[in-house]
Amino acid sequence: MSELASSGRQQSRMTYLITGARPCGEDAADILVEDGRIAAVGEGLSAPGAEVLDAAGLVVLPGLVDLHTHLREPGREDAETVETGSRAAALGGYTAVHAMANTDPVADTAGVVEQVWRLGEQAGLVDVVPVGAVTVGLRGDRLAELGAMADSAARVRVFSDDGHCVSDPALMRRALEYVKALDGVVAQHAEEPRLTVGAQMHEGDRSARLGLTGWPAAAEEAIIARDVLLAGHVGARLHVCHVSTAGSVEILRWAKSRGVQVTAEVTPHHLLLTDECAEGYDPVFKVNPPLRTDADVEALRAGLAEGVIDAVATDHAPHAVEDKETEWASARPGMLGLEQALSVVVATMVETGLLDWRGVADRMSVRPAAIGRLDGHGRPLAPGEPANLLLLDPGRRAVVDPAALASRSRNSPYAGRELPGRVVHTFLRGVPTVLDGKAQR
Amino acid sequence: MKRHLLEAADLDRADATLVLDTAAQIDAALAGREVKKLPTLRGRTVVNLFFEDSTRTRISFELAAKRLSADVINFSAKGSSVSKGESLKDTALTLEAMGSDAIVVRHQASGAPHRLATWVRGSVVNAGDGTHEHPTQALLDAYTIRHRLGRLEGVRVAVVGDVLHSRVARSNVRLLHTLGAEVTLVAPPTLLPVGVGSWPAEVSYDLDAVLPKADVVMMLRVQAERMNASYFPSAREYSRRYGLDGRRMGALGDDAIVMHPGPMNRGMEIAAEVADSVRSTIVEQVGNGVSVRMAVLYLLLGGNT
Numbered sequence: 187m188s189e190l191a192s193s194g195r196q197q198s199r200m201t202y203l204i205t206g207a208r209p210c211g212e213d214a215a216d217i218l219v220e221d222g223r224i225a226a227v228g229e230g231l232s233a234p235g236a237e238v239l240d241a242a243g244l245v246v247l248p249g250l251v252d253l254h255t256h257l258r259e260p261g262r263e264d265a266e267t268v269e270t271g272s273r274a275a276a277l278g279g280y281t282a283v284h285a286m287a288n289t290d291p292v293a294d295t296a297g298v299v300e301q302v303w304r305l306g307e308q309a310g311l312v313d314v315v316p317v318g319a320v321t322v323g324l325r326g327d328r329l330a331e332l333g334a335m336a337d338s339a340a341r342v343r344v345f346s347d348d349g350h351c352v353s354d355p356a357l358m359r360r361a362l363e364y365v366k367a368l369d370g371v372v373a374q375h376a377e378e379p380r381l382t383v384g385a386q387m388h389e390g391d392r393s394a395r396l397g398l399t400g401w402p403a404a405a406e407e408a409i410i411a412r413d414v415l416l417a418g419h420v421g422a423r424l425h426v427c428h429v430s431t432a433g434s435v436e437i438l439r440w441a442k443s444r445g446v447q448v449t450a451e452v453t454p455h456h457l458l459l460t461d462e463c464a465e466g467y468d469p470v471f472k473v474n475p476p477l478r479t480d481a482d483v484e485a486l487r488a489g490l491a492e493g494v495i496d497a498v499a500t501d502h503a504p505h506a507v508e509d510k511e512t513e514w515a516s517a518r519p520g521m522l523g524l525e526q527a528l529s530v531v532v533a534t535m536v537e538t539g540l541l542d543w544r545g546v547a548d549r550m551s552v553r554p555a556a557i558g559r560l561d562g563h564g565r566p567l568a569p570g571e572p573a574n575l576l577l578l579d580p581g582r583r584a585v586v587d588p589a590a591l592a593s594r595s596r597n598s599p600y601a602g603r604e605l606p607g608r609v610v611h612t613f614l615r616g617v618p619t620v621l622d623g624k625a626q627r
Numbered sequence: 628m629k630r631h632l633l634e635a636a637d638l639d640r641a642d643a644t645l646v647l648d649t650a651a652q653i654d655a656a657l658a659g660r661e662v663k664k665l666p667t668l669r670g671r672t673v674v675n676l677f678f679e680d681s682t683r684t685r686i687s688f689e690l691a692a693k694r695l696s697a698d699v700i701n702f703s704a705k706g707s708s709v710s711k712g713e714s715l716k717d718t719a720l721t722l723e724a725m726g727s728d729a730i731v732v733r734h735q736a737s738g739a740p741h742r743l744a745t746w747v748r749g750s751v752v753n754a755g756d757g758t759h760e761h762p763t764q765a766l767l768d769a770y771t772i773r774h775r776l777g778r779l780e781g782v783r784v785a786v787v788g789d790v791l792h793s794r795v796a797r798s799n800v801r802l803l804h805t806l807g808a809e810v811t812l813v814a815p816p817t818l819l820p821v822g823v824g825s826w827p828a829e830v831s832y833d834l835d836a837v838l839p840k841a842d843v844v845m846m847l848r849v850q851a852e853r854m855n856a857s858y859f860p861s862a863r864e865y866s867r868r869y870g871l872d873g874r875r876m877g878a879l880g881d882d883a884i885v886m887h888p889g890p891m892n893r894g895m896e897i898a899a900e901v902a903d904s905v906r907s908t909i910v911e912q913v914g915n916g917v918s919v920r921m922a923v924l925y926l927l928l929g930g931n932t
Contacts, residue, residue, distance in 0.1 A: 513739040
């Protein structure tokens with residue numbers, strides 16, 4: 187055990203009295219955190235010997251849960267590590283992140299998922315929950331040992347070939363069926379590969395003018411339509427990654443109305459940015475699925491407010507400078523998200539009146555925890571519950587400076603943009619991972 | 628004029644007209660002279676940075692720079708990008724350090740000249756980027772039309788062929804619109820981009836319906852390999868529906884001209900009898916290319932000294 191881990195254990199014995207914070211934006215209350223749990227919630231609490239945190243004006247939310255994070259370790263430790271990504275997550279108010287499987291080697295065996303899980307334990311800043319690959323090597327031709335990953339120490343419940351679509355319909359059907367026995371879910375990267383050969387950006391007026399090969403909305407929608415039919419047919423759970431189009435929202439609404447067990451996520455960047463960002467060809471805005479149109483952004487926000495889209499997931503995708511400072515077509519797709527996700531949700535959903543704080547807690551903590559089957563996260567702010575929580579200063583606005591991010595990479599699409607909301611403190615099972623906006627490890 | 632020429636939209640009507648007028652002045656100044664050289668850019672350095680083979684465009688720019696007495700460096704860097712060695716940015720900074728005043732860039736990736744322009748202090752001229760634009764081609768086409776027909780305002784131009792993958796088409800649509808011409812794009816629907824409806828041009832799938840009204844027919848190169856991706860069933864069917872042959876040429880008005888940016892696929896999009904006819908401006912376009920590129924380099928580098 188590292189020194190850090192043991193000091194963490196010591197910290198966990200500390201008692202914290204958080205005063206005057208507004209649980210999910212409601213009336214101010216004091217929260218007593220003791221032995222890793224919420225010991226009491228109420229007005230005028232006192233606790234001799236407790237560390238007192240004056241949280242007047244801050245909103246307290248259950249610790250955020252990300253269903254979609256790329257931590258890059260093992261394989262691309264120059265872009266991110268489990269530790270640096272965990273730090274970025276804690277600073278963003280997260281207490282659990284799902285680490286995607288497209289590492290090198292791919293997380294398609296019990297060995298790799300346990301390695302990632304252990305690295306997360308050592309970092310000790312968030313619960314790092316590995317996602318297992320659906321198919322061996324993400325190649326889409328045969329199932330990985332899903333049961334072995336589920337039974338491993340990492341307790342994998344979410345399986346995804348993210349970055350690649352499980353495009354073979356027969357294989358997708360089998361995957362959906364098979365994970366039923368594991369209480370698992372297949373998280374699909376919905377992209378019909380034959381419709382997106384060489385695709386660089388949303389297919390529409392802008393791609394036509396910029397001469398960049400188009401990524402049609404139909405390539406996403408066709409797969410989602412197919413998969414909800416398959417999930418309904420075999421009675422399995424399906425989760426749809428990074429939904430990006432208005433048409434996808436329509437299909438999801440239809441499927442849910444028919445009782446299909448489908449859940450879906452939207453990224454912060456798809457809630458805020460459009461394909462207009464591609465003007466100028468700066469690949470920091472290249473992402474898969476691509477940024478879409480104003481109408482899509484509007485439909486995604488409405489879908490999230492309505493609950494047709496269940497969760498906000500970052501798709502945090504760190505990339506080394508040389509993979510982004512290049513011509514558009516050669517750049518890798520993806521952008522950072524962990525440290526600004528909540529701010530983007532505040533800007534796009536709260537300040538617009540589409541979601542209240544309880545809604546934010548639901549879409550960023552409660553539902554993602556339920557989808558990932560994480561027992562200790564997304565719980566009510568009530569006595570006896572694990573003290574996984576964050577405190578946010580909703581009024582504080584700041585301009586995003588990529589150089590100041592905790593991520594090892596700098597590919598933030600929000601650089602230079604003013605966003606509202608600052609995460610002040612984050613607690614993981616009663617241990618502060620962030621205090622006064624500073625990571626504690 | 629802006630500092631760079633990255634796309635046709637960088638030129639407003641006054642700028643575009645200035646380029647054409649300057650090219651005409653250069654032509655007049657050099658006409659009949661034995662020494663076809665002007666001292667304007669003496670001591671300036673122009674780099675031809677070509678990431679894609681294009682002998683004719685490179686030679687045209689090289690000749691243009693040399694006729695203005697600039698020092699010319701040809702930098703052929705086939706196969707760019709991180710995986711294959713030096714990055715575009717490192718290449719750009721290297722050339723900058725060597726004191727280049729202008730970089731003429733041809734690249735297989737759309738937008739590469741735009742990226743380059745953010746990294747260097749000198750001027751960047753786009754000599755063709757991916758399936759995006761080729762603005763000096765559009766300028767030489769406009770120059771050729773104006774020379775032949777005496778005007779651009781109201782001239783009806785049919786651009787025929789693989790619009791989807793054509794940087795020539797994108798630049799021509801923008802520039803000819805800026806200069807008051809009326810453009811109609813003619814292609815099978817598979818070779819038109821989704822979103823073409825937002826362009827300042829008409830669209831038709833029927834070449835025979837468009838030809839009688841056209842003052843200019845601009846044929847685009849169509850690669851036979853496109854049929855492998857089912858953009859059309861066969862070269863023969865493409866040629867039958869969208870190729871310009873002698874019979875179709877007969878439908879054109881008396882003064883109408885036929886253009887092609889080259890290199891041609893004779894027998895595919897254009898028949899030999901058309902390419903070699905008096906209506907054809909194909910050879911003339913090549914010569915005009917040098918004059919127009921001289922005008923562009925002069926205006927970007929020498930115009931304000």
